[in-house]
Amino acid sequence: MTSNKHSIIIAIDGPAGSGKSTTARLVAQRLGFIYVDTGAMYRAVTLAWLREEKPEIDIFLNNLPDISLSRDSETQEQKTLLDGVDVSNAIRTSEVTEQVSYISSLKKVREKMVSLQRNIGIDHNVVMDGRDIGTAVFPNADVKIFMIADLKKRASRRLEEIQSKGIHQVPSLDELIQQMKDRDAFDSSREIDPLKMADDALLLDTSNLSIEDQATFIIDKVKSIIL
Numbered sequence: 001m002t003s004n005k006h007s008i009i010i011a012i013d014g015p016a017g018s019g020k021s022t023t024a025r026l027v028a029q030r031l032g033f034i035y036v037d038t039g040a041m042y043r044a045v046t047l048a049w050l051r052e053e054k055p056e057i058d059i060f061l062n063n064l065p066d067i068s069l070s071r072d073s074e075t076q077e078q079k080t081l082l083d084g085v086d087v088s089n090a091i092r093t094s095e096v097t098e099q100v101s102y103i104s105s106l107k108k109v110r111e112k113m114v115s116l117q118r119n120i121g122i123d124h125n126v127v128m129d130g131r132d133i134g135t136a137v138f139p140n141a142d143v144k145i146f147m148i149a150d151l152k153k154r155a156s157r158r159l160e161e162i163q164s165k166g167i168h169q170v171p172s173l174d175e176l177i178q179q180m181k182d183r184d185a186f187d188s189s190r191e192i193d194p195l196k197m198a199d200d201a202l203l204l205d206t207s208n209l210s211i212e213d214q215a216t217f218i219i220d221k222v223k224s225i226i227l
């Protein structure tokens with residue numbers, strides 16, 4: 001007997017600092033879905049490449065590291081594992097941020113990560129955030145959101161986040177603006193699955209919205225399709 005039941009997929013894409021992860025986390029918490037931060041997976045691959053001292057790229061691609069996700073048993077927060085070891089904090093350094101767009105533009109890296117991401121969606125209701133979730137990972141997602149915000153606003157949000165995490169090297173606002181601009185340009189112009197709004201995504205400009213407003217907007221959309 002076949003079942004019509006399928007998991008519900010909420011895809012949230014957009015440029016750096018547009019509010020994807022904070023919103024996605026809250027939406028997942030309220031709906032009892034799993035939140036998947038796909039950027040963390042690409043960051044973990046990048047960390048492996050840096051730890052191996054930047055081996056020649058073909059050699060690295062032929063022996064990609066093992067990336068997996070687990071959940072904190074109390075908070076359900078995602079833990080990102082590299083060869084079985086939790087690297088959730090180590091992937092947030094500026095060294096990783098500087099190289100992640102390059103590593104994630106590589107075909108073999110994307111194929112491996114996309115396949116892991118699709119597997120999670122097979123038997124879980126998920127809120128997944130990234131750059132290509134609505135266009136490539138789940139083109140049939142139930143709800144697709146493309147989040148944008150003013151560049152300066154995105155950079156100041158990121159600065160606050162870095163400061164609140166107590167990360168040692170705190171960049172200046174201007175440095176962050178430049179880094180985000182460069183990363184967005186690279187991510188949008190790469191050949192494979194670039195950062196791009198899906199034709200059927202809803203555009204959400206978060207420049208003047210609160211996290212609460214953003215979460216409510218998405219939850220209302222989800223309710224309207226499942227009720």
Ligand code: CDP
Pocket residue numbers: 015016017018021038039040042043100101102104105129130131132133183187
């Ligand atoms: O949180 P932030 O906006 O800094 O970025 P992230 O979500 O941690 O993603 C880091 C990088 O991973 C992005 O700049 C992209 O190059 C890449 N990425 C991707 O290519 N595809 C995804 N689905 C998610 C991230």
